[in-house]
Amino acid sequence: MLGPSGCGKTTTLRMIAGFETPSEGAIRLEGADVSRTPPNKRNVNTVFQHYALFPHMTVWDNVAYGPRSAQLDKREGKGTVRKRVDELLEIVRLSDFAQRKPAQLSGGQQQRVALARALVNYPSALLLDEPLGALDLKLRHAMQFELKRIQREVGITFVYVTHDQEEALTMSDRIAVMNAGNVDQIGTPTEIYDRPSTVFVASFIGQANLWSGRQTGRANREFVEVEVLGSTLKARPGDTTIEPGGHAALMVRPERVRVSIDAPTGDVAGVRATVRDLTFQGPVVRLLLAAPDDSEIIAHVGPEQDLPLLRPGDEVYVCWAPDASLVLPGADIPTTEDLEEMLDDS
16 A cells, blocks of 8 residues: 555554444455454454564564464464474574574564564464664665565465555555545556556656646547647547546656657657756666756656767757557646655655
8 A cells, every 4th residue: 555644554554453443335354344343353463663572582482472372282283383483484584593582683684573473373464564664775675575575475465555656666466556545546566657547646656757738639549649748749548538628647757758869750759858957867867858838858868878968958859659658637747846745744
């Protein structure tokens, strides 16, 4: 579940856990309605940003706490607890650290202990509320892949709350993008990124060029025509029908924008533009350009484009294949400041 602060992510997670009661609808866990089932009767566990490990216990005893409290050895036979704990420590790659105390572990290792402890009772779903927020950036990236691997190995559904778009795209099989208490879109990371259903989703997931305009009609069976950037351009229609003359927004991802000194040829959409600024970002150079109507265009230019050295004020052409663009229902387009404020609040 992905979205800015206050959109309802944590509230939804708390409803699944049983700490909040939904005002309508149902929460189904393995097909059963658990909307009115108390938290201790629901087969779910939660991992928070702060791991709350028992500092006086070893790693092994921390993980064993749950099944021991549930008297699993009595219910399922002697040795069940040891088998489960050893199995989970193997999955999270902490078997060699079983006799250490939490204070003797790194942040990432403590995170994996918290995961093993939450998974050892085999919940129907594991709820994770910004669990990597306390880790530094490099460790956070490493743990994203670790979490994905662990989920694949244990085969339990992870419901993961984050406001970090990269984290959601990296880890998820499906993403629910939330905005002001509503789910704007649910889909795979590829669907959410390539075919966002709203201007908000397009602007919140990754970077996107978004320009206001009007849809004037159909170019052919595959594309529609949009008046935008002072030109009439062909683009992919979105999933929402827009009447001819209706307010629309055109989306193009910066990495799909091509920049050239010469006028483009072939079946492409494009406009003349002026270079405003250049920023080196390692694999790409980020170009900030101005269209004829003074709209802002962002292009991520890699070495494969083989451009000569550009400077602010240079005149260039920007273009993209029509199927690299998408027409969305017209809406107020968030500014860079709006998006930064959303993420800062989160």
